[in-house]
Amino acid sequence: MLLRPRLEDHLVIGKYTGKIIIGVGLLMVVPLLTSVVLAEWDTVLDFVISVAACLIFGFSTQLLCRTERDLSWSHGMVVASGSWIVATVLGALPHWLSGHAGSYLDAMFDVMSGYTTTGLYLLQDLDHISHGLNMWRHLLTYAGGQGIVVVALTFLFKGAAGAYTAYVGEGKDERLLPNVIQTARAIWFVSLTWLAVGTAALAVTGMVLGQEPLRAVLHGLWVFMGAWSTGGFAPQSYNTLYYHSLGYELVTIVIMIAGSFNFALHWAVWTGNRKELLKNVETISFAVTLSFTVLIATFALAKAGVYPDAMALFRKVFYQLVSGHTTTGFSSIYVRAFVTQWGPIGLMATTMAMAIGASACSTGGGIKGIRMGVISKALLQDIRRAISPERAVITAKIHHIKDVALGDGVVRSAMLITIAYLSLYGLTAIVGTLHGYDFLQSAFEGVSAASNTGLSCGVTSPSMPSVMKVLYILAMWLGRLEFMSVFALGGHLLSMVRGRG
Amino acid sequence: MTSRSARVACALAALWLLALTAGCRAEGTPEPSPNDPSSVMLIEQPKKHDGTDVKFIGEVIGEVMRRGDMAWLHINDDPYYLMNVEEGAQLGGYNSGMAVWLDAELTQKIAYYGDYKHEGDVVEVAGVFNAACAEHGGDMDIHAKSLEMVRVGHVVVDPVHPWKIAWAIGLSLITAGVGALTRLSRDRPIDARR
Numbered sequence: 001m002l003l004r005p006r007l008e009d010h011l012v013i014g015k016y017t018g019k020i021i022i023g024v025g026l027l028m029v030v031p032l033l034t035s036v037v038l039a040e041w042d043t044v045l046d047f048v049i050s051v052a053a054c055l056i057f058g059f060s061t062q063l064l065c066r067t068e069r070d071l072s073w074s075h076g077m078v079v080a081s082g083s084w085i086v087a088t089v090l091g092a093l094p095h096w097l098s099g100h101a102g103s104y105l106d107a108m109f110d111v112m113s114g115y116t117t118t119g120l121y122l123l124q125d126l127d128h129i130s131h132g133l134n135m136w137r138h139l140l141t142y143a144g145g146q147g148i149v150v151v152a153l154t155f156l157f158k159g160a161a162g163a164y165t166a167y168v169g170e171g172k173d174e175r176l177l178p179n180v181i182q183t184a185r186a187i188w189f190v191s192l193t194w195l196a197v198g199t200a201a202l203a204v205t206g207m208v209l210g211q212e213p214l215r216a217v218l219h220g221l222w223v224f225m226g227a228w229s230t231g232g233f234a235p236q237s238y239n240t241l242y243y244h245s246l247g248y249e250l251v252t253i254v255i256m257i258a259g260s261f262n263f264a265l266h267w268a269v270w271t272g273n274r275k276e277l278l279k280n281v282e283t284i285s286f287a288v289t290l291s292f293t294v295l296i297a298t299f300a301l302a303k304a305g306v307y308p309d310a311m312a313l314f315r316k317v318f319y320q321l322v323s324g325h326t327t328t329g330f331s332s333i334y335v336r337a338f339v340t341q342w343g344p345i346g347l348m349a350t351t352m353a354m355a356i357g358a359s360a361c362s363t364g365g366g367i368k369g370i371r372m373g374v375i376s377k378a379l380l381q382d383i384r385r386a387i388s389p390e391r392a393v394i395t396a397k398i399h400h401i402k403d404v405a406l407g408d409g410v411v412r413s414a415m416l417i418t419i420a421y422l423s424l425y426g427l428t429a430i431v432g433t434l435h436g437y438d439f440l441q442s443a444f445e446g447v448s449a450a451s452n453t454g455l456s457c458g459v460t461s462p463s464m465p466s467v468m469k470v471l472y473i474l475a476m477w478l479g480r481l482e483f484m485s486v487f488a489l490g491g492h493l494l495s496m497v498r499g500r501g
Numbered sequence: 502m503t504s505r506s507a508r509v510a511c512a513l514a515a516l517w518l519l520a521l522t523a524g525c526r527a528e529g530t531p532e533p534s535p536n537d538p539s540s541v542m543l544i545e546q547p548k549k550h551d552g553t554d555v556k557f558i559g560e561v562i563g564e565v566m567r568r569g570d571m572a573w574l575h576i577n578d579d580p581y582y583l584m585n586v587e588e589g590a591q592l593g594g595y596n597s598g599m600a601v602w603l604d605a606e607l608t609q610k611i612a613y614y615g616d617y618k619h620e621g622d623v624v625e626v627a628g629v630f631n632a633a634c635a636e637h638g639g640d641m642d643i644h645a646k647s648l649e650m651v652r653v654g655h656v657v658v659d660p661v662h663p664w665k666i667a668w669a670i671g672l673s674l675i676t677a678g679v680g681a682l683t684r685l686s687r688d689r690p691i692d693a694r695r
Contacts, residue, residue: 045665052672059679063686102592124592127562128585130617210566236563237596244573312639334544462594
């Protein structure tokens with residue numbers, strides 16, 4: 001039986017959603033200052049308007065939704081999923097005001113793509129946008145990678161025990177430290193350290209490649225944010241092809257892979273447990289599935305004779321596949337080259353890599369390496385069971401930070417989420433095909449959106465039907481939050497209509 | 502919430518969604534590419550054009566990246582190659598262009614590179630198109646032998662819209678007001694307010 005939410009429920013949800021939106025408003029101060037420093041006055045006004053809109057919303061909720069009640073499990077889930085929607089609506093203001101978005105829906109598409117670290121975009125004339133807006137695009141993806149709830153947890157929540165539910169609702173469930181707020185801060189500590197080192201490495205590489213110091217630093221910062229958050233936004237429309245450099249590609253590969261790893265794994269390595277890198281089920285799963293998809297694409301492209309030599313072939317295949325598998329979306333080939341040069345097998349291999357995706361509790365998306373590991377182990381366990389004597393007790397375990405016994409509950413949960421992802425991939429592919437796009441290309445693009453990758457083969461464009469834009473926004477949102485908190489929000493809305501008082 | 506008010510809420514949500522898409526900025530006839538084959542054609546039919554001599558006109562964007570005696574340029578032949586969105590060009594889709602590898606000396610003629618504050622020089626390069634360049638790790642590019650200036654670029658004035666100033670002031674005042682009220686209400690016990 002559904003119970004209609006009481007006023008107190010709305011108040012607690014409103015209060016915490018408002019806090020998160022205040023966090024989004026404060027985040028906008030960074031691009032605002034960027035534009036002030038670089039004298040981009042029209043963009044400055046865009047951000048003043050947007051910051052004000054976020055703060056008005058946030059302060060109003062603090063005023064209207066006063067309560068001392070803490071978040072319950074369902075509240076946390078609703079806050080996590082609902083705040084992403086409100087943050088998308090308000091976060092789209094700078095895009096819309098810039099004049100580079102075809103409609104407000106396009107602006108929201110880009111912002112949801114940023115928060116969810118997808119990387120698909122509909123902004124037009126990207127090569128002429130302001131530094132402030134470029135900073136916002138990349139900051140969105142960097143903050144979204146850690147999770148905007150994590151942002152708020154770190155800076156705005158003070159000791160709320162129920163905050164853990166909002167954190168889990170955002171698709172993260174690892175407690176690196178006993179306290180969830182300490183965990184959020186630990187995630188930021190890891191991310192900011194990588195930010196300093198990664199930006200410096202890319203900026204120096206950029207200068208060596210012939211960029212002026214300011215551009216090299218800004219590009220280094222933005223490309224780092226795109227890589228670490230597995231977002232895939234880049235400051236130029238050419239994406240990472242712009243740099244024409246093996247060195248730049250290597251640095252971004254290291255950052256993409258690091259960004260796609262579980263924060264718990266980062267924390268284990270950080271605290272001295274380096275062997276975890278080699279034993280963890282997710283790193284093993286990643287190595288196996290990446291090798292498999294690289295082999296398929298390499299074989300197909302070698303047979304088609306697309307690239308002039310083995311080095312060029314490996315460089316292109318490895319880069320696009322690492323980018324796809326880590327769900328980053330950086331590309332060192334032209335978007336349409338996936339169709340005109342890579343062909344059906346190349347498209348399929350990349351789609352597989354994107355569908356599997358990165359590690360759980362990372363900045364990445366997709367089904368996740370841990371679920372692939374669990375399902376593979378369960379399959380092997382069942383095969384062993386089938387060929388063993390009836391009385392034999394067959395057990396299996398996976399290693400993720402510690403050894404975990406593979407019980408039915410773990411397998412069931414992994415299968416459920418995997419089926420949800422596969423259904424979403426299927427739905428986006430079918431809707432694309434119904435709108436007249438080639439099935440393989442629709443599947444590629446749909447998987448890219450739902451797994452939060454951002455590689456495109458040309459289906460995503462400002463002229464794409466609005467239905468597909470809305471579907472991709474929903475797919476990015478569902479994929480990033482791993483369904484449960486979105487279902488909780490749906491349940492909350494349903495209980496408002498159908499629930500008993 | 503009654504089922505009637507739920508229906509009203511659903512209708513409002515649908516209207517809102519419609520408004521989001523209806524708020525499209527007018528897309529007129531975008532500036533066509535001056536090239537045949539254009540960058541779009543080169544990317545769509547790489548095999549057909551591989552190894553052929555091409556002439557390519559477009560706006561130089563970003564920067565020149567020198568690599569010893571040679572350099573990389575990026576030349577866009579998209580709807581914004583004569584006028585960009587900041588100057589008032591109508592939206593015409595994504596940027597599109599080609600990477601060009603050429604003698605660094607040739608790039609000395611270039612005065613403006615396209616970005617937020619500049620409309621870049623429009624140049625014409627002539628050279629060989631490579632669908633997957635052996636010299637550059639399989640990149641799709643043009644190896645240019647010549648570069649001619651077609652039109653010198655210019656600084657783009659960043660116009661501040663008066664309506665944005667009004668909105669910025671208005672919303673900032675409201676923010677200050679709501680912020681002050683929030684601060685005041687924080688000191689009052691919750692029960693006393695209800």
